[in-house]
Amino acid sequence: MPADVAPPGLAEETANRLRARVISGGLQPGQRLSEARLAADMDVSRNTLREVFRLLTREGLLTHLPNRGMSVAVPSMASILDIYRVRRMIELPALEHAWPRHTAVRIMVQAVEQADGCRKADDWKGVGSANMTFHTAIVDLADSPRLTTFFAQITAELRLAFGLLNSPELLHSPFIDANRKIVDALHNDDPKMARDLLAAYLDQSERVVMAAFARIDAKS
Amino acid sequence: MPADVAPPGLAEETANRLRARVISGGLQPGQRLSEARLAADMDVSRNTLREVFRLLTREGLLTHLPNRGMSVAVPSMASILDIYRVRRMIELPALEHAWPRHTAVRIMVQAVEQADGCRKADDWKGVGSANMTFHTAIVDLADSPRLTTFFAQITAELRLAFGLLNSPELLHSPFIDANRKIVDALHNDDPKMARDLLAAYLDQSERVVMAAFARIDAKS
DNA sequence: ATGCCGTTTATTGTTCAACAATAATGGGTG
DNA sequence: CACCCATTATTGTTGAACAATAAACGGCAT
Numbered sequence: 232m233p234a235d236v237a238p239p240g241l242a243e244e245t246a247n248r249l250r251a252r253v254i255s256g257g258l259q260p261g262q263r264l265s266e267a268r269l270a271a272d273m274d275v276s277r278n279t280l281r282e283v284f285r286l287l288t289r290e291g292l293l294t295h296l297p298n299r300g301m302s303v304a305v306p307s308m309a310s311i312l313d314i315y316r317v318r319r320m321i322e323l324p325a326l327e328h329a330w331p332r333h334t335a336v337r338i339m340v341q342a343v344e345q346a347d348g349c350r351k352a353d354d355w356k357g358v359g360s361a362n363m364t365f366h367t368a369i370v371d372l373a374d375s376p377r378l379t380t381f382f383a384q385i386t387a388e389l390r391l392a393f394g395l396l397n398s399p400e401l402l403h404s405p406f407i408d409a410n411r412k413i414v415d416a417l418h419n420d421d422p423k424m425a426r427d428l429l430a431a432y433l434d435q436s437e438r439v440v441m442a443a444f445a446r447i448d449a450k451s
Numbered sequence: 452m453p454a455d456v457a458p459p460g461l462a463e464e465t466a467n468r469l470r471a472r473v474i475s476g477g478l479q480p481g482q483r484l485s486e487a488r489l490a491a492d493m494d495v496s497r498n499t500l501r502e503v504f505r506l507l508t509r510e511g512l513l514t515h516l517p518n519r520g521m522s523v524a525v526p527s528m529a530s531i532l533d534i535y536r537v538r539r540m541i542e543l544p545a546l547e548h549a550w551p552r553h554t555a556v557r558i559m560v561q562a563v564e565q566a567d568g569c570r571k572a573d574d575w576k577g578v579g580s581a582n583m584t585f586h587t588a589i590v591d592l593a594d595s596p597r598l599t600t601f602f603a604q605i606t607a608e609l610r611l612a613f614g615l616l617n618s619p620e621l622l623h624s625p626f627i628d629a630n631r632k633i634v635d636a637l638h639n640d641d642p643k644m645a646r647d648l649l650a651a652y653l654d655q656s657e658r659v660v661m662a663a664f665a666r667i668d669a670k671s
Numbered sequence: 672a673t674g675c676c677g678t679t680t681a682t683t684g685t686t687c688a689a690c691a692a693t694a695a696t697g698g699g700t701g
Numbered sequence: 702c703a704c705c706c707a708t709t710a711t712t713g714t715t716g717a718a719c720a721a722t723a724a725a726c727g728g729c730a731t
Contacts, residue, residue: 240517241685242505266712276686278498281713285462285505291597297460298693298712313595320598324540375533377511378540381601461714486683496715501684518683518722 242282245275249283253292253303254387256394260305264293290384292391306392308444314385314392315437319430321382322366325373327426331417335371339414342368346407355399362403363390365410369429396443406432465495466503473512473523474607476614480525484513510604512611526612528664534609535657539650541602542586545593547646551637555591559634562588566627575619582623583610585630589649616663626652 239247249269252258270280284301287293294304329336342365349357363386370382396402409432416425459467469489472478490500504521507513514524549556562585569577583606590602616622629652636645 278501278687279685281498282502282505285502286509289506289509299695300712313597316593316595317597320540320544373536375536377533377537377605385597487681498716499714519724520683 241275242279242286245273245279246283246286248273250287250290250292250387253287254390254394258303260303260391260395262303264301264303266300291388304388304391306388306395306444308441308448310388311392311437311440311444314389315433315440317385318366319433321373321378322369322433323426323430325378326369326413326417326429327422329369329372329417329422329425331420331422333372333374335368336414336417338368338371339365339410339417343407343411343414346403346410350404350407355403358403358407359390359393359399362406362410392440392444395447396440398443402439402443406436461495462499462502462506465493465499466506468493469503470507470510470512470607473507474610474614478523480523480611480615482523484521484523486520511608524608524611526608526615526664528661528668530608531612531657531660531664534605534612535653535660537605538586539653541593541598542589542653543646543650545598546589546633546637546649547642549589549592549637549642549645551640551642553592553594555588556634556637558588558591559585559630559637563627563631563634566623566630570624570627575623578623578627579610579613579619582626582630612660612664615667616660618663622659622663626656 258264264284266277266280270277273280275283284293284295288295288301292304293301295301342361346358346361346365349355349361367379367382367386370378373379393399393402409428413425413428413432416422416428478484484504486497486500490497493500495503504513504515508515508521512524513521515521562581566578566581566585569575569581587599587602587606590598593599613619613622629648633645633648633652636642636648
Protein backbone atom coordinates (compact mmCIF):
# COMPACT_ATOMS: atom_id res chain seq x y z
CA MET A 232 0.00 0.00 0.00
CA PRO A 233 2.79 2.48 0.64
CA ALA A 234 3.99 1.64 -2.84
CA ASP A 235 3.21 5.09 -4.17
CA VAL A 236 6.92 5.62 -4.63
CA ALA A 237 7.50 6.02 -8.33
CA PRO A 238 10.02 3.70 -9.96
CA PRO A 239 13.19 5.78 -10.07
CA GLY A 240 13.90 5.46 -13.75
CA LEU A 241 16.98 3.96 -15.29
CA ALA A 242 19.05 7.13 -15.29
CA GLU A 243 18.58 7.81 -11.59
CA GLU A 244 19.32 4.24 -10.71
CA THR A 245 22.42 4.19 -12.88
CA ALA A 246 23.52 7.46 -11.30
CA ASN A 247 23.25 5.82 -7.90
CA ARG A 248 25.28 2.85 -9.02
CA LEU A 249 27.99 4.99 -10.57
CA ARG A 250 28.07 7.31 -7.58
CA ALA A 251 28.57 4.33 -5.33
CA ARG A 252 31.42 3.09 -7.48
CA VAL A 253 33.08 6.48 -7.38
CA ILE A 254 32.87 7.19 -3.66
CA SER A 255 33.73 3.61 -2.73
CA GLY A 256 36.97 3.93 -4.64
CA GLY A 257 36.01 1.45 -7.32
CA LEU A 258 36.99 4.14 -9.78
CA GLN A 259 40.06 6.13 -8.89
CA PRO A 260 40.23 9.92 -9.00
CA GLY A 261 41.57 11.23 -12.27
CA GLN A 262 40.61 8.08 -14.15
CA ARG A 263 39.08 8.74 -17.53
CA LEU A 264 35.65 7.28 -18.20
CA SER A 265 35.14 6.06 -21.73
CA GLU A 266 31.51 6.43 -22.70
CA ALA A 267 31.39 3.31 -24.82
CA ARG A 268 33.15 1.08 -22.34
CA LEU A 269 31.34 2.33 -19.25
CA ALA A 270 27.98 2.14 -21.02
CA ALA A 271 28.60 -1.49 -21.82
CA ASP A 272 29.87 -2.07 -18.31
CA MET A 273 26.72 -0.72 -16.69
CA ASP A 274 24.34 -2.12 -19.28
CA VAL A 275 22.86 1.15 -20.41
CA SER A 276 22.97 3.03 -23.66
CA ARG A 277 25.48 5.75 -24.30
CA ASN A 278 22.76 8.40 -24.27
CA THR A 279 21.48 7.35 -20.90
CA LEU A 280 25.00 7.30 -19.53
CA ARG A 281 25.41 10.82 -20.80
CA GLU A 282 22.43 11.94 -18.74
CA VAL A 283 24.02 10.30 -15.74
CA PHE A 284 27.24 12.17 -16.44
CA ARG A 285 25.41 15.48 -16.28
CA LEU A 286 23.98 14.56 -12.92
CA LEU A 287 27.26 13.54 -11.32
CA THR A 288 29.12 16.47 -12.84
CA ARG A 289 26.70 18.80 -11.10
CA GLU A 290 27.44 16.95 -7.88
CA GLY A 291 31.14 17.59 -8.22
CA LEU A 292 32.08 13.92 -8.52
CA LEU A 293 33.03 14.03 -12.19
CA THR A 294 34.81 16.64 -14.25
CA HIS A 295 34.21 17.28 -17.88
CA LEU A 296 36.87 18.38 -20.35
CA PRO A 297 35.13 19.32 -23.59
CA ASN A 298 35.89 16.95 -26.41
CA ARG A 299 38.11 15.00 -24.06
CA GLY A 300 35.52 13.16 -22.01
CA MET A 301 34.72 12.69 -18.38
CA SER A 302 37.04 11.83 -15.54
CA VAL A 303 36.59 11.14 -11.87
CA ALA A 304 37.21 14.40 -10.03
CA VAL A 305 40.48 14.70 -8.18
CA PRO A 306 40.06 16.37 -4.79
CA SER A 307 42.47 19.18 -4.12
CA MET A 308 43.53 20.86 -0.90
CA ALA A 309 41.51 23.87 -1.93
CA SER A 310 38.40 21.74 -2.31
CA ILE A 311 38.89 20.14 1.10
CA LEU A 312 39.37 23.54 2.66
CA ASP A 313 36.22 24.77 0.97
CA ILE A 314 34.24 21.75 2.03
CA TYR A 315 35.14 22.20 5.68
CA ARG A 316 34.27 25.86 5.54
CA VAL A 317 30.87 24.98 4.15
CA ARG A 318 30.41 22.30 6.77
CA ARG A 319 31.02 24.80 9.54
CA MET A 320 28.62 27.25 8.00
CA ILE A 321 25.88 24.65 7.76
CA GLU A 322 26.35 22.21 10.61
CA LEU A 323 27.12 24.63 13.43
CA PRO A 324 23.96 26.75 13.21
CA ALA A 325 21.86 23.68 12.50
CA LEU A 326 23.04 22.08 15.71
CA GLU A 327 22.95 25.25 17.79
CA HIS A 328 19.34 26.04 16.94
CA ALA A 329 18.17 22.46 16.98
CA TRP A 330 14.92 21.43 18.52
CA PRO A 331 16.18 18.83 21.06
CA ARG A 332 13.32 16.43 20.36
CA HIS A 333 13.69 16.49 16.62
CA THR A 334 13.36 13.19 14.78
CA ALA A 335 16.90 13.46 13.48
CA VAL A 336 18.27 13.22 17.02
CA ARG A 337 17.18 9.60 17.13
CA ILE A 338 19.12 8.97 13.93
CA MET A 339 22.16 10.59 15.49
CA VAL A 340 21.91 8.22 18.45
CA GLN A 341 21.61 5.22 16.15
CA ALA A 342 24.60 6.39 14.15
CA VAL A 343 26.74 6.62 17.26
CA GLU A 344 25.77 3.13 18.32
CA GLN A 345 26.40 1.73 14.87
CA ALA A 346 29.81 3.38 14.72
CA ASP A 347 30.62 1.84 18.07
CA GLY A 348 29.61 -1.58 16.84
CA CYS A 349 31.66 -1.23 13.68
CA ARG A 350 34.69 -0.15 15.65
CA LYS A 351 34.45 -3.27 17.79
CA ALA A 352 34.39 -5.31 14.58
CA ASP A 353 37.34 -3.40 13.14
CA ASP A 354 35.08 -2.32 10.28
CA TRP A 355 36.54 1.13 9.72
CA LYS A 356 34.72 1.64 6.48
CA GLY A 357 31.51 1.15 8.42
CA VAL A 358 32.67 3.62 11.04
CA GLY A 359 33.20 6.26 8.40
CA SER A 360 29.81 5.54 6.91
CA ALA A 361 28.09 5.86 10.27
CA ASN A 362 29.94 9.09 10.89
CA MET A 363 28.59 10.48 7.64
CA THR A 364 25.01 9.62 8.52
CA PHE A 365 25.60 11.28 11.89
CA HIS A 366 26.51 14.56 10.28
CA THR A 367 23.78 14.24 7.70
CA ALA A 368 21.35 13.96 10.58
CA ILE A 369 22.79 17.14 12.08
CA VAL A 370 21.95 18.98 8.90
CA ASP A 371 18.49 17.44 8.90
CA LEU A 372 17.92 19.20 12.21
CA ALA A 373 17.52 22.41 10.23
CA ASP A 374 14.50 21.01 8.32
CA SER A 375 15.70 22.63 5.12
CA PRO A 376 15.36 20.47 2.02
CA ARG A 377 17.80 22.64 0.10
CA LEU A 378 20.47 22.41 2.76
CA THR A 379 19.92 18.67 2.97
CA THR A 380 20.50 18.01 -0.71
CA PHE A 381 23.40 20.45 -0.80
CA PHE A 382 25.04 18.70 2.10
CA ALA A 383 24.54 15.35 0.45
CA GLN A 384 26.72 16.57 -2.39
CA ILE A 385 29.34 17.84 0.01
CA THR A 386 29.30 14.48 1.72
CA ALA A 387 29.85 12.65 -1.55
CA GLU A 388 32.76 14.85 -2.44
CA LEU A 389 34.28 14.35 0.97
CA ARG A 390 34.00 10.59 0.69
CA LEU A 391 35.72 10.79 -2.65
CA ALA A 392 38.57 12.62 -0.94
CA PHE A 393 38.63 10.08 1.87
CA GLY A 394 39.04 7.41 -0.74
CA LEU A 395 42.48 8.80 -1.45
CA LEU A 396 43.43 8.49 2.18
CA ASN A 397 44.37 5.01 3.21
CA SER A 398 44.15 5.26 6.98
CA PRO A 399 40.48 5.07 7.92
CA GLU A 400 41.34 4.07 11.47
CA LEU A 401 43.34 7.18 12.12
CA LEU A 402 40.71 9.12 10.21
CA HIS A 403 37.55 8.16 12.04
CA SER A 404 38.49 6.43 15.27
CA PRO A 405 38.96 9.39 17.62
CA PHE A 406 35.64 10.93 16.71
CA ILE A 407 33.09 8.38 17.84
CA ASP A 408 33.25 9.61 21.41
CA ALA A 409 33.06 13.18 20.23
CA ASN A 410 29.81 12.36 18.47
CA ARG A 411 28.45 10.71 21.60
CA LYS A 412 29.24 13.79 23.64
CA ILE A 413 27.41 15.92 21.13
CA VAL A 414 24.31 13.78 21.47
CA ASP A 415 24.57 13.93 25.26
CA ALA A 416 24.77 17.71 25.16
CA LEU A 417 21.62 17.77 23.04
CA HIS A 418 19.82 15.52 25.50
CA ASN A 419 20.92 17.82 28.34
CA ASP A 420 19.24 20.70 26.52
CA ASP A 421 22.56 22.41 26.02
CA PRO A 422 22.78 23.15 22.27
CA LYS A 423 25.47 25.75 22.84
CA MET A 424 27.74 23.10 24.29
CA ALA A 425 26.87 20.76 21.43
CA ARG A 426 27.83 23.44 18.99
CA ASP A 427 31.21 24.00 20.62
CA LEU A 428 31.90 20.28 20.65
CA LEU A 429 31.05 20.05 16.96
CA ALA A 430 33.26 23.04 16.19
CA ALA A 431 36.17 21.35 17.94
CA TYR A 432 35.44 18.15 16.05
CA LEU A 433 35.47 19.94 12.70
CA ASP A 434 38.75 21.69 13.50
CA GLN A 435 40.44 18.46 14.46
CA SER A 436 38.98 16.48 11.58
CA GLU A 437 40.07 19.09 9.09
CA ARG A 438 43.58 19.08 10.49
CA VAL A 439 43.85 15.31 10.24
CA VAL A 440 42.53 15.22 6.69
CA MET A 441 44.74 18.03 5.53
CA ALA A 442 47.79 16.39 7.06
CA ALA A 443 47.05 13.06 5.41
CA PHE A 444 46.41 14.85 2.17
CA ALA A 445 49.66 16.77 2.33
CA ARG A 446 51.52 13.48 2.73
CA ILE A 447 49.80 12.09 -0.37
CA ASP A 448 50.38 15.22 -2.36
CA ALA A 449 54.08 15.25 -1.60
CA LYS A 450 54.47 11.73 -2.97
CA SER A 451 53.03 12.60 -6.37
CA MET B 452 44.72 35.49 -25.85
CA PRO B 453 42.49 34.99 -22.79
CA ALA B 454 40.53 32.66 -25.04
CA ASP B 455 41.36 29.62 -22.98
CA VAL B 456 37.69 29.36 -22.13
CA ALA B 457 36.44 26.12 -23.60
CA PRO B 458 33.41 26.28 -25.89
CA PRO B 459 30.53 25.50 -23.58
CA GLY B 460 28.98 22.71 -25.58
CA LEU B 461 25.46 22.60 -26.92
CA ALA B 462 23.87 21.15 -23.83
CA GLU B 463 25.23 23.82 -21.51
CA GLU B 464 24.26 26.56 -23.88
CA THR B 465 20.78 25.16 -24.31
CA ALA B 466 20.49 24.87 -20.55
CA ASN B 467 21.30 28.56 -20.27
CA ARG B 468 18.71 29.47 -22.85
CA LEU B 469 16.02 27.37 -21.25
CA ARG B 470 16.91 28.63 -17.80
CA ALA B 471 16.56 32.16 -19.06
CA ARG B 472 13.16 31.39 -20.51
CA VAL B 473 12.01 29.87 -17.25
CA ILE B 474 13.15 32.58 -14.86
CA SER B 475 12.08 35.36 -17.19
CA GLY B 476 8.55 34.02 -17.13
CA GLY B 477 8.54 32.98 -20.78
CA LEU B 478 7.38 29.60 -19.52
CA GLN B 479 4.87 29.68 -16.71
CA PRO B 480 5.19 27.59 -13.56
CA GLY B 481 3.28 24.35 -13.78
CA GLN B 482 3.39 24.32 -17.56
CA ARG B 483 4.18 20.96 -19.08
CA LEU B 484 7.15 20.76 -21.41
CA SER B 485 6.68 18.41 -24.32
CA GLU B 486 10.01 16.94 -25.32
CA ALA B 487 9.26 16.83 -29.02
CA ARG B 488 7.86 20.33 -29.25
CA LEU B 489 10.47 22.00 -27.06
CA ALA B 490 13.28 20.19 -28.85
CA ALA B 491 12.05 21.55 -32.16
CA ASP B 492 11.55 24.95 -30.57
CA MET B 493 15.12 25.18 -29.35
CA ASP B 494 16.68 23.48 -32.35
CA VAL B 495 18.27 20.59 -30.53
CA SER B 496 17.65 16.89 -30.58
CA ARG B 497 15.39 15.23 -28.08
CA ASN B 498 18.36 13.46 -26.51
CA THR B 499 20.25 16.68 -25.95
CA LEU B 500 17.16 18.28 -24.48
CA ARG B 501 16.91 15.39 -22.10
CA GLU B 502 20.39 16.11 -20.78
CA VAL B 503 19.33 19.71 -20.30
CA PHE B 504 16.29 18.54 -18.36
CA ARG B 505 18.48 16.63 -15.96
CA LEU B 506 20.55 19.74 -15.35
CA LEU B 507 17.63 22.05 -14.63
CA THR B 508 15.85 19.47 -12.53
CA ARG B 509 18.87 19.37 -10.25
CA GLU B 510 18.67 23.13 -10.02
CA GLY B 511 15.11 22.99 -8.81
CA LEU B 512 13.66 24.81 -11.82
CA LEU B 513 11.90 21.81 -13.33
CA THR B 514 10.05 18.92 -11.79
CA HIS B 515 9.85 15.47 -13.22
CA LEU B 516 6.85 13.16 -12.94
CA PRO B 517 7.90 9.72 -14.16
CA ASN B 518 6.23 8.75 -17.41
CA ARG B 519 4.40 12.03 -17.36
CA GLY B 520 7.15 14.39 -18.43
CA MET B 521 8.68 17.58 -17.18
CA SER B 522 6.99 20.71 -15.95
CA VAL B 523 8.19 24.09 -14.79
CA ALA B 524 8.43 23.96 -11.01
CA VAL B 525 5.75 25.79 -9.07
CA PRO B 526 7.16 27.69 -6.11
CA SER B 527 5.37 27.11 -2.84
CA MET B 528 5.33 29.09 0.37
CA ALA B 529 7.43 26.39 1.93
CA SER B 530 10.05 26.77 -0.75
CA ILE B 531 10.17 30.55 -0.33
CA LEU B 532 10.53 30.15 3.40
CA ASP B 533 13.32 27.66 2.90
CA ILE B 534 15.09 29.89 0.40
CA TYR B 535 15.14 32.85 2.76
CA ARG B 536 16.41 30.69 5.58
CA VAL B 537 19.26 29.54 3.38
CA ARG B 538 19.95 33.08 2.28
CA ARG B 539 20.34 34.20 5.87
CA MET B 540 22.63 31.31 6.64
CA ILE B 541 24.87 32.10 3.70
CA GLU B 542 24.75 35.84 3.13
CA LEU B 543 24.98 37.07 6.72
CA PRO B 544 28.24 35.36 7.67
CA ALA B 545 29.71 36.09 4.25
CA LEU B 546 29.12 39.79 4.73
CA GLU B 547 30.09 39.88 8.38
CA HIS B 548 33.46 38.27 7.81
CA ALA B 549 34.14 40.02 4.54
CA TRP B 550 37.50 41.45 3.66
CA PRO B 551 36.52 45.09 2.99
CA ARG B 552 38.80 45.38 -0.05
CA HIS B 553 37.59 42.22 -1.72
CA THR B 554 37.07 42.33 -5.47
CA ALA B 555 33.40 41.56 -5.07
CA VAL B 556 32.86 44.86 -3.25
CA ARG B 557 33.46 46.68 -6.51
CA ILE B 558 30.77 44.57 -8.13
CA MET B 559 28.41 45.45 -5.30
CA VAL B 560 29.02 49.15 -5.95
CA GLN B 561 28.40 48.71 -9.65
CA ALA B 562 25.21 46.78 -8.96
CA VAL B 563 23.88 49.60 -6.76
CA GLU B 564 24.61 52.17 -9.43
CA GLN B 565 23.03 50.06 -12.12
CA ALA B 566 19.91 49.53 -10.01
CA ASP B 567 19.69 53.26 -9.52
CA GLY B 568 19.94 53.87 -13.24
CA CYS B 569 17.29 51.28 -14.00
CA ARG B 570 14.95 52.80 -11.46
CA LYS B 571 15.26 56.19 -13.10
CA ALA B 572 14.32 54.51 -16.39
CA ASP B 573 11.38 52.69 -14.80
CA ASP B 574 13.04 49.42 -15.77
CA TRP B 575 11.95 47.36 -12.78
CA LYS B 576 13.02 44.12 -14.33
CA GLY B 577 16.52 45.57 -14.56
CA VAL B 578 16.33 46.68 -10.94
CA GLY B 579 15.54 43.16 -9.85
CA SER B 580 18.38 41.82 -11.95
CA ALA B 581 20.87 44.26 -10.45
CA ASN B 582 19.63 43.37 -7.00
CA MET B 583 20.37 39.73 -7.69
CA THR B 584 23.92 40.44 -8.83
CA PHE B 585 24.36 42.51 -5.68
CA HIS B 586 23.52 39.57 -3.46
CA THR B 587 25.51 37.19 -5.60
CA ALA B 588 28.49 39.45 -5.01
CA ILE B 589 27.86 39.26 -1.26
CA VAL B 590 28.18 35.50 -1.45
CA ASP B 591 31.31 35.84 -3.55
CA LEU B 592 32.86 37.65 -0.59
CA ALA B 593 33.19 34.26 1.06
CA ASP B 594 35.48 32.97 -1.73
CA SER B 595 33.79 29.58 -1.63
CA PRO B 596 33.11 28.05 -5.05
CA ARG B 597 30.60 25.63 -3.58
CA LEU B 598 28.62 28.34 -1.87
CA THR B 599 28.70 30.39 -5.03
CA THR B 600 27.20 27.71 -7.26
CA PHE B 601 24.70 26.74 -4.58
CA PHE B 602 23.59 30.33 -4.25
CA ALA B 603 23.24 30.61 -8.00
CA GLN B 604 20.63 27.86 -7.83
CA ILE B 605 18.83 29.57 -4.99
CA THR B 606 18.83 32.76 -6.99
CA ALA B 607 17.31 31.05 -10.01
CA GLU B 608 14.56 29.53 -7.89
CA LEU B 609 13.82 32.86 -6.31
CA ARG B 610 13.54 34.56 -9.67
CA LEU B 611 11.14 31.86 -10.73
CA ALA B 612 9.02 32.71 -7.71
CA PHE B 613 9.28 36.42 -8.46
CA GLY B 614 7.92 35.69 -11.90
CA LEU B 615 4.63 34.78 -10.27
CA LEU B 616 4.49 38.13 -8.56
CA ASN B 617 3.38 40.92 -10.82
CA SER B 618 4.52 43.95 -8.86
CA PRO B 619 8.25 44.33 -9.40
CA GLU B 620 8.15 47.95 -8.36
CA LEU B 621 6.76 47.18 -4.96
CA LEU B 622 9.08 44.21 -4.82
CA HIS B 623 12.44 45.83 -5.48
CA SER B 624 12.08 49.57 -5.17
CA PRO B 625 12.53 50.09 -1.43
CA PHE B 626 15.73 48.07 -1.33
CA ILE B 627 18.11 50.01 -3.54
CA ASP B 628 18.95 52.42 -0.75
CA ALA B 629 19.32 49.54 1.67
CA ASN B 630 21.94 48.05 -0.62
CA ARG B 631 23.76 51.36 -0.83
CA LYS B 632 23.87 51.60 2.95
CA ILE B 633 25.34 48.12 3.13
CA VAL B 634 28.14 49.12 0.77
CA ASP B 635 28.77 52.26 2.78
CA ALA B 636 29.04 50.27 5.97
CA LEU B 637 31.60 48.03 4.28
CA HIS B 638 33.62 51.02 3.16
CA ASN B 639 33.51 52.37 6.72
CA ASP B 640 35.09 49.14 7.89
CA ASP B 641 31.99 48.24 9.86
CA PRO B 642 31.01 44.73 8.72
CA LYS B 643 28.89 44.23 11.79
CA MET B 644 26.69 47.12 10.80
CA ALA B 645 26.57 45.81 7.24
CA ARG B 646 25.43 42.48 8.56
CA ASP B 647 22.61 44.01 10.59
CA LEU B 648 21.46 46.05 7.62
CA LEU B 649 21.41 42.95 5.46
CA ALA B 650 19.48 41.04 8.11
CA ALA B 651 16.87 43.77 8.20
CA TYR B 652 16.71 43.73 4.42
CA LEU B 653 16.15 39.99 4.32
CA ASP B 654 13.41 40.20 6.94
CA GLN B 655 11.57 42.90 5.07
CA SER B 656 12.03 41.30 1.67
CA GLU B 657 10.76 37.98 2.93
CA ARG B 658 7.70 39.63 4.41
CA VAL B 659 6.88 41.43 1.16
CA VAL B 660 7.33 38.31 -0.93
CA MET B 661 5.28 36.16 1.40
CA ALA B 662 2.48 38.71 1.47
CA ALA B 663 2.36 38.95 -2.30
CA PHE B 664 2.47 35.21 -2.51
CA ALA B 665 -0.38 34.78 -0.07
CA ARG B 666 -2.52 37.06 -2.22
CA ILE B 667 -1.77 34.95 -5.29
CA ASP B 668 -2.38 31.71 -3.48
CA ALA B 669 -5.78 32.81 -2.23
CA LYS B 670 -6.93 33.54 -5.78
CA SER B 671 -6.21 30.04 -7.03
C1' DA C 672 -27.59 12.04 -19.74
C1' DT C 673 -24.11 9.65 -16.97
C1' DG C 674 -20.84 6.57 -15.25
C1' DC C 675 -17.88 2.70 -16.51
C1' DC C 676 -14.83 -0.13 -19.55
C1' DG C 677 -12.02 -1.22 -23.55
C1' DT C 678 -9.57 0.67 -27.42
C1' DT C 679 -6.93 4.08 -29.66
C1' DT C 680 -3.70 7.66 -29.54
C1' DA C 681 0.02 10.50 -27.87
C1' DT C 682 4.04 10.94 -25.00
C1' DT C 683 7.72 9.34 -22.52
C1' DG C 684 11.76 6.05 -21.78
C1' DT C 685 15.40 3.82 -23.92
C1' DT C 686 18.20 2.00 -27.40
C1' DC C 687 20.74 1.85 -31.70
C1' DA C 688 23.10 3.45 -35.70
C1' DA C 689 25.12 7.05 -38.07
C1' DC C 690 28.05 10.99 -38.92
C1' DA C 691 30.75 15.38 -38.10
C1' DA C 692 34.16 17.40 -35.19
C1' DT C 693 37.84 17.14 -32.29
C1' DA C 694 41.76 15.15 -30.00
C1' DA C 695 45.26 11.45 -29.53
C1' DT C 696 48.43 8.43 -32.11
C1' DG C 697 51.96 7.06 -34.97
C1' DG C 698 55.22 7.34 -38.76
C1' DG C 699 57.94 9.45 -41.98
C1' DT C 700 61.12 13.27 -43.03
C1' DG C 701 64.39 16.90 -42.57
C1' DC D 702 65.46 14.62 -32.27
C1' DA D 703 61.91 17.75 -33.52
C1' DC D 704 58.21 18.66 -36.66
C1' DC D 705 54.42 17.86 -39.76
C1' DC D 706 50.86 15.11 -41.70
C1' DA D 707 47.76 11.13 -42.18
C1' DT D 708 45.41 7.66 -39.48
C1' DT D 709 42.69 6.38 -35.76
C1' DA D 710 39.81 6.60 -31.74
C1' DT D 711 36.60 9.21 -28.98
C1' DT D 712 33.37 12.57 -28.18
C1' DG D 713 29.28 15.48 -29.64
C1' DT D 714 24.97 15.43 -31.78
C1' DT D 715 21.32 13.83 -34.44
C1' DG D 716 17.48 10.95 -36.27
C1' DA D 717 14.75 6.99 -36.21
C1' DA D 718 12.86 3.16 -34.04
C1' DC D 719 10.34 0.60 -30.56
C1' DA D 720 8.30 -0.76 -25.90
C1' DA D 721 5.89 0.98 -21.94
C1' DT D 722 2.99 3.97 -19.82
C1' DA D 723 -0.52 7.45 -19.42
C1' DA D 724 -4.11 10.27 -21.52
C1' DA D 725 -8.09 10.76 -24.64
C1' DC D 726 -11.91 8.86 -26.87
C1' DG D 727 -16.05 6.46 -27.73
C1' DG D 728 -19.49 2.82 -27.01
C1' DC D 729 -22.55 0.66 -23.83
C1' DA D 730 -25.48 -0.36 -20.10
C1' DT D 731 -28.20 1.74 -16.69
